[in-house]
Amino acid sequence: MCWSLLRNEFNLDQLRLRYPNPAHFAESPWFGVLFVLLYRLAIAIFCTGGIIAGGVRYPDTREKWFSFLSNWTFLFVTLYFICATIVTAIHYKKDRKQQENEWNGVASQRDYRSANASTRDEARDYLVANPLCDDEEMLLAGDAPEVLQSTPMSWFHQALWVIYDIASVAAILVTISFWSLIYKTLNNQISVITIIIHAVNSFVIVADTMLSSVPVRLLHIVYPMLYTTTYALFTVVYWAYGGTSPSGAKYIYPVTDYTGRPVYSAVAQLCLFFLGLPLCQCLVFSIYCLRVWIKNNYAH
Numbered sequence: 001m002c003w004s005l006l007r008n009e010f011n012l013d014q015l016r017l018r019y020p021n022p023a024h025f026a027e028s029p030w031f032g033v034l035f036v037l038l039y040r041l042a043i044a045i046f047c048t049g050g051i052i053a054g055g056v057r058y059p060d061t062r063e064k065w066f067s068f069l070s071n072w073t074f075l076f077v078t079l080y081f082i083c084a085t086i087v088t089a090i091h092y093k094k095d096r097k098q099q100e101n102e103w104n105g106v107a108s109q110r111d112y113r114s115a116n117a118s119t120r121d122e123a124r125d126y127l128v129a130n131p132l133c134d135d136e137e138m139l140l141a142g143d144a145p146e147v148l149q150s151t152p153m154s155w156f157h158q159a160l161w162v163i164y165d166i167a168s169v170a171a172i173l174v175t176i177s178f179w180s181l182i183y184k185t186l187n188n189q190i191s192v193i194t195i196i197i198h199a200v201n202s203f204v205i206v207a208d209t210m211l212s213s214v215p216v217r218l219l220h221i222v223y224p225m226l227y228t229t230t231y232a233l234f235t236v237v238y239w240a241y242g243g244t245s246p247s248g249a250k251y252i253y254p255v256t257d258y259t260g261r262p263v264y265s266a267v268a269q270l271c272l273f274f275l276g277l278p279l280c281q282c283l284v285f286s287i288y289c290l291r292v293w294i295k296n297n298y299a300h
Helices: 002-009 033-057 059-067 069-103 109-129 155-186 192-211 218-240 262-298
Strands: 138-141 144-147
Touching: 033 069, 033 192, 059 069, 069 155, 069 192, 069 218, 155 192, 155 218, 155 262, 192 262, 218 262
Parallel strands: none
Antiparallel strands: 138 144
């Protein structure tokens, strides 16, 4: 099953923000939508509190908070859970309304066909380019494919997917980089805020990947790459205009020391871009495959 998913991943059509069942962005293979809504809301509140606490703890260097990749990434993680909470709430409200209509006998066969007509062509095109895989809940009604979810992929589903792609990969990259390269230079002097931004960030993303039905695409690595490229350009501009770290150093991170070690900085950033990002994307995809495997083998 996972091998079929892997073969499918290298189809260039997977670069597109298309998915046959957008309800997966708000659902869970293990729990009801209400549970997903509640835990995403709790994490969104927690992350927002972490950002506020970071600003309160370091009032003298508050303006430099935005210079760190870890803080950019934690902001994206927070943004993801805020947006995911909103999308889940929208889906939950629609589900409740559909259930009420069914209970009241309002729904009719003609309404069902009308609601699904707009998605049949999209589902048929998707199936032609992407063979059915176990994680995509689809069925064949007669000779025409239909998706189980009657709502087509909306712009906010696509936006949420991009934010998730960036937040998930960047969070793991930040966690691995900090604890393997930067932590040893701090002489074990870390705060609770540091742990939240550099460890809890990955934990909540991995937890959401396992608890929800959000899909992962290997080729969506282009979005984290655009994100890190944007940050790299920011560090160059920041350095060129004389920006400093909170400690007064002429660089944000050692790998952005363009004055003292320009060659090292260039090589290190290229390694992170071409090795670190693909590794993190593969880790996220592996977690996704694990969830699909557990779902198909133990969740029935």
